[in-house]
Amino acid sequence: MSTPVSTVSQPAPAPAGTATPAPRLRASRRRSPGRPRRSMLLTALTGLVLLYSLVPLVWLVISATKTQEGLASSFGLWFNGDFALWDNIKETFTYNDGVFSRWLLNTVLYVVAGAGGATLLAVLGGYALAKFTFPGKRAVFAVVIGAVAVPGTALAVPTFLMFSKMGLTDTPWAVIIPSLISPFGLYLMWVFATEAVPGELLEAARIDGAGEVRTFFQVVLPLLAPGIVTVSLFTMVATWNNYFLPLIMLKDPDWYPLTLGLNSWNAQAATAGGQPVFHLVITGSLITILPLIAAFLLLQKYWQSGLAAGSVKE
Amino acid sequence: MHMNPRRLLRGLALVSALALGATACGGSDDGDAAQKAVSAKDIDAALEKGGNLTVWAWEPTLKQVVADFEKEHPAVHVKLVNAGTGNDQYKALQNAISAKKGVPDVAQIEYYALGQYALTKGLDDLNPYGADKLADKYSPGPLNAVKAGTDKIYALPMDSGPMALFYNKKVFDKYKIKVPTTWDEYLTAARDLHKADPKAYIANDTGDAGETTSLLWQAGSRPYKVDGTTVKIDFSDAGAKKYTEVWQKLIDEKLLAPITGWSDDWYKGLGDGTIATLATGAWMPANFASGVKAASGDWRAAPLPAWTAGDKASAENGGSSLALPALGKNKELAYAFVEYANAGKGVQTRLAAGAFPATTADLQSSAFQNTEFPYFGGQKANKVFADSAANVAADWSYLPYQVYANSIFNDSVGKAYVSGTKLTAGLQSWQDASVKYGNEQGFTVQK
Numbered sequence: 001m002s003t004p005v006s007t008v009s010q011p012a013p014a015p016a017g018t019a020t021p022a023p024r025l026r027a028s029r030r031r032s033p034g035r036p037r038r039s040m041l042l043t044a045l046t047g048l049v050l051l052y053s054l055v056p057l058v059w060l061v062i063s064a065t066k067t068q069e070g071l072a073s074s075f076g077l078w079f080n081g082d083f084a085l086w087d088n089i090k091e092t093f094t095y096n097d098g099v100f101s102r103w104l105l106n107t108v109l110y111v112v113a114g115a116g117g118a119t120l121l122a123v124l125g126g127y128a129l130a131k132f133t134f135p136g137k138r139a140v141f142a143v144v145i146g147a148v149a150v151p152g153t154a155l156a157v158p159t160f161l162m163f164s165k166m167g168l169t170d171t172p173w174a175v176i177i178p179s180l181i182s183p184f185g186l187y188l189m190w191v192f193a194t195e196a197v198p199g200e201l202l203e204a205a206r207i208d209g210a211g212e213v214r215t216f217f218q219v220v221l222p223l224l225a226p227g228i229v230t231v232s233l234f235t236m237v238a239t240w241n242n243y244f245l246p247l248i249m250l251k252d253p254d255w256y257p258l259t260l261g262l263n264s265w266n267a268q269a270a271t272a273g274g275q276p277v278f279h280l281v282i283t284g285s286l287i288t289i290l291p292l293i294a295a296f297l298l299l300q301k302y303w304q305s306g307l308a309a310g311s312v313k314e
Numbered sequence: 315m316h317m318n319p320r321r322l323l324r325g326l327a328l329v330s331a332l333a334l335g336a337t338a339c340g341g342s343d344d345g346d347a348a349q350k351a352v353s354a355k356d357i358d359a360a361l362e363k364g365g366n367l368t369v370w371a372w373e374p375t376l377k378q379v380v381a382d383f384e385k386e387h388p389a390v391h392v393k394l395v396n397a398g399t400g401n402d403q404y405k406a407l408q409n410a411i412s413a414k415k416g417v418p419d420v421a422q423i424e425y426y427a428l429g430q431y432a433l434t435k436g437l438d439d440l441n442p443y444g445a446d447k448l449a450d451k452y453s454p455g456p457l458n459a460v461k462a463g464t465d466k467i468y469a470l471p472m473d474s475g476p477m478a479l480f481y482n483k484k485v486f487d488k489y490k491i492k493v494p495t496t497w498d499e500y501l502t503a504a505r506d507l508h509k510a511d512p513k514a515y516i517a518n519d520t521g522d523a524g525e526t527t528s529l530l531w532q533a534g535s536r537p538y539k540v541d542g543t544t545v546k547i548d549f550s551d552a553g554a555k556k557y558t559e560v561w562q563k564l565i566d567e568k569l570l571a572p573i574t575g576w577s578d579d580w581y582k583g584l585g586d587g588t589i590a591t592l593a594t595g596a597w598m599p600a601n602f603a604s605g606v607k608a609a610s611g612d613w614r615a616a617p618l619p620a621w622t623a624g625d626k627a628s629a630e631n632g633g634s635s636l637a638l639p640a641l642g643k644n645k646e647l648a649y650a651f652v653e654y655a656n657a658g659k660g661v662q663t664r665l666a667a668g669a670f671p672a673t674t675a676d677l678q679s680s681a682f683q684n685t686e687f688p689y690f691g692g693q694k695a696n697k698v699f700a701d702s703a704a705n706v707a708a709d710w711s712y713l714p715y716q717v718y719a720n721s722i723f724n725d726s727v728g729k730a731y732v733s734g735t736k737l738t739a740g741l742q743s744w745q746d747a748s749v750k751y752g753n754e755q756g757f758t759v760q761k
Contacts, residue, residue: 069607072582157409164413251370251397251406251416267399269605270576272473272597272632273374273668274399276605278578 064088064286068279088283095265095280102254103261104287107240109172110257114179115235122182122231126189127220131197144190147183153244160248174249175257179239185231192227193220229302233295240292258288351442352646360646364389367647370397370407371422373472373634375667379660383651386659390647400424404717411436411641419642420652423469424634425459426524426712426720429540431637432468433714438638439466443649448657455630455706456672463540463711469635470656471672473664475595476702477528477618477631480602483691484612485514485590497560497619500591504569507590515571516564518589521731522575523723524631526557529593531629531710533557533621537745540711545759547713547748549741556621558737565731572731585609593618595631596699600668603689610688615695617702628705633672670699677703715755719748 059076065085066074074080092100129140159178160169168174197220205215221228243259250256253264262284269276369380369392380392395418397403404427410416423431431437445467449457456471481493486503489510494500504516519525530537535553539546564570571589573579583589585608592598602613618628636652638645654660657673665671665682676682677700686692713719726747727740745761752759 071578072585072606073608160409161413164410164415167415169413169416247398247402248406248409251395251410253396264396264398267372267402268374269578269581271372271374271399272475272595272634272670273600274372274604275374276578276581276601278581 060282060286060289064279064283066279068276071278071282084279085283088279089287092280092283092287095277099253100258100261100284100287103256103258106172106255107257107259107288110175110179110242110246111236111239113172113176115232115239117176117180118182118185118235118239119228119232121180122185122189122235123221123224123228125186126191126227127193127197127216127224129186129190130193131199131202144183144187148187152178156244156248159245163249169249170251170255172255175242175246175255178245179235179242182231182235182238185235188231188234189224189227192230193224196223196227226302229299233299236295237292258284262288349439349442352444352649354444357443357646357650360644361387361390361650365391365644365647367392367420367644367651368418368642369394369420369422369636369651370403370418371420371636372396372399372403373422373664373669375664375669376422376655376660378667379655379663382659382663383654386654387650390651392651401717401721404430407431407639411639414641417639417641419638419644419648420636421639421642422472422634423637424632425456425471425630426527427717428459428469428635428637429462429712429714430717431639432462432464432466433540433543436640437468438640438645439468440470440638440649440652441467443645444653445470448653451657451674452672453674453677453703453706454708455703455710456633456635458708458710459630459633459712460635462714469637470652471633471635472656473597473633473670474672474703475597475630475632475670476699476706477532477593477629478596478598478695478698478702479616479618480592480594480598480613481616482584482587482590482609482612483614484609485587493616494619495617496623497556497621500619501560501563501569504564505567508567508569514587514590516569517591517593518571518573518575518580518583519564519731520572520574521724521728523720523727525575525593526723526727527712528629528631529561530554530557531707532618532627534627534707536710538711538713540714543714543757545713545752545757547745547752547759547761549738549745553621554741558741562730562737565737570731581605587612593631595633595670596696596702597632597670599670599687599689599695603668611691614690614693615698617698626701626705627707628702629710630706633670713748713752714757715748715752718751719744722747722751 055077062077062079063071065083065088066080067082067084067088070080070082070084129137155178163169163174163177168177201219201223202215205219210218241259242257243263246255246257246260250260253261256264262281265277265284266281268274269278364387367390369376371394376394380394384390384392397406397418403422407418407421410418423437428437448470449467452460452471453474453476455476456474460467460469460471462468479494485491485507486493489507491503491506491510492499494503500516507514507516527537530549530553533553533556535549535551535557537547537549537551537554539548571583573583573589580589584592584602584606587609599615603610606613617626620626636656638648638652642648655664661671661673661676665676671677671682677696683697683700684694685696687695723744726744727737729735729743730737730740749759749761
């Protein structure tokens with residue numbers, strides 16, 4: 001899934017060079033890097049991007065405080081008289097016999113097993129590809145790069161038919177197993193391990209008598225920590241937001257992740273005799289994104305150093 | 315009844331699902347030739363013996379029906395699964411049929427989509443189970459729909475949607491506009507209303523295949539003619555001309571609110587007077603009561619405007635049935651459940667919960683016709699609906715791949731709403747695309 005990549009690259013100052021006229025660029029280069037020149041244009045542009053990213057979030061928070069009737073009768077970007085956030089949260093967790101909690105637990109299961117497993121595999125594979133030479137390595141490289149370019153969506157239907165033959169559809173395995181594969185994570189880990197793990201260190205460990213397994217866990221793993229966090233964030237976001245794969249694989253609402261569950265609540269408004277519960281869909285969405293926001297904020301430090309890996313050649 | 319953001323995903327899945335569906339169609343030998351008659355005794359024995367049933371449906375009133383059915387037949391366990399609403403479920407069903415695994419024993423299928431499954435032998439003919447004896451229980455529109463142009467019965471009608479014109483009386487009274495009885499008057503009302511209040515529109519429309527086909531149906535147009543695998547598509551008959559003439563003016567003069575049906579904006583517009591009328595199926599009151607509480611008491615129901623003054627012809631919009639997928643199991647139990655829900659005690663349970671009947675006896679019962687709707691200011695709206703049901707022209711048919719056709723409606727006819735494309739040109743390109751697709755799927759389609 002390419003979404004996380006684009007979100008991350010957004011704040012990068014790359015467009016600044018193109019937006020600023022050339023002479024100014026030269027002038028700013030002369031200044032000391034510690035005190036970069038302020039540019040009104042840049043600040044305004046960054047402000048716009050900030051606004052662009054924050055407005056939907058603000059809308060979501062504000063709308064989550066409204067009742068179903070309040071949603072229809074008030075302006076979207078400001079509060080309504082009735083503050084119903086707590087009621088909404090309570091109703092979200094109790095509506096349809098509390099199925100929301102079930103969806104939440106399902107999502108956690110898919111993320112822990114799917115994203116966790118994907119990270120583990122990416123770390124093992126990335127390290128092996130970076131530090132060992134073996135025949136066929138170039139072929140593996142080509143396959144991985146090719147796989148990065150294939151969107152998961154395109155593979156969903158063939159995967160469905162295959163899983164259906166194996167009798168795995170409509171079970172959690174149908175979501176977890178395809179989530180275990182993250183070509184992008186593997187590639188990232190590969191690049192990261194090439195840069196972060198010096199070959200000399202591995203040689204030293206081997207000379208000191210450490211076996212390959214011990215070398216991996218005691219020497220390599222700590223060095224890879226920032227990369228691991230980065231990859232696990234990527235795979236976590238991808239699995240947490242996964243919609244199409246579970247949509248195809250699962251029929252039983254008891255195994256739905258949050259994305260599908262919220263969509264089924266949303267679709268309820270469009271059927272004869274269905275009850276519109278937009279307020280619960282909105283509150284549910286807010287609850288759904290909170291863990292992701294928390295993960296990003298808590299792991300920010302690692303995230304940044306992980307992204308910068310390999311960008312500068314020392 | 316479609317939601318835009320998922321159209322892309324849906325399109326992808328549909329294309330693949332239908333591609334698979336075509337192979338399934340070619341590969342399956344005559345399954346219905348082997349279908350044996352099932353006597354009432356067989357069904358009773360099956361109920362006695364019990365077993366498990368999987369029912370795919372999104373209809374909310376079925377929950378109570380399932381509970382009652384299980385109570386009456388303790389040996390039977392019914393698993394009611396909401397496998398998605400409308401298109402989402404059809405995609406899942408088509409995938410399951412292609413994979414020949416995980417096919418439900420009973421599936422809810424809307425009338426417009428029934429042909430797709432019936433004519434590709436995806437569904438059992440219910441006549442051998444005894445459905446032929448139930449046929450005269452149903453009003454003409456739904457009965458014709460479940461026959462899908464054959465002498466078989468592929469599903470039992472669950473509800474129906476004879477059309478009516480819902481209008482916001484408060485808005486009409488405020489601007490002293492007369493409730494239109496013909497579509498020409500409707501056009502005049504649209505102009506007067508929008509002139510009086512530039513924020514108010516006579517209706518919302520951004521292009522909705524279901525609505526357009528229903529209005530064509532009412533206007534006497536019969537664009538689809540289906541005979542087995544031979545299909546004819548023609549949007550240029552006299553009925554279609556009546557429709558496009560009026561609707562083109564509504565579009566050109568910007569008299570239709572650019573709000574997509576079933577969105578939150580739509581619910582909002584119905585509540586605050588932005589959308590003044592809604593020509594839709596008689597199942598709508600339940601949605602009004604639960605979704606548009608703000609305008610309780612403002613709305614009324616009236617007969618659908620006529621295309622020619624005095625003409626009473628009506629049409630159906632929406633509505634769905636319960637069918638037995640050919641690859642499902644426990645057929646006797648499945649049929650017993652469908653009969654219970656759609657012809658037996660389940661009907662009353664569902665009516666009590668606000669569903670609209672497809673059964674003539676209920677449509678004509680005085681209790682039903684004299685029900686006062688507090689939402690419509692005490693109006694006995696069911697009279698309007700029952701009249702409409704009786705006047706539905708029963709010779710309409712949908713395409714055997716209407717689900718796909720509807721999914722490309724906005725790429726062709728939808729253009730008329732947002733660009734200079736004329737409605738007739740839009741219908742023409744919808745026709746061309748539908749013909750092309752049908753031929754690719756192995757039908758013989760003529761223009």
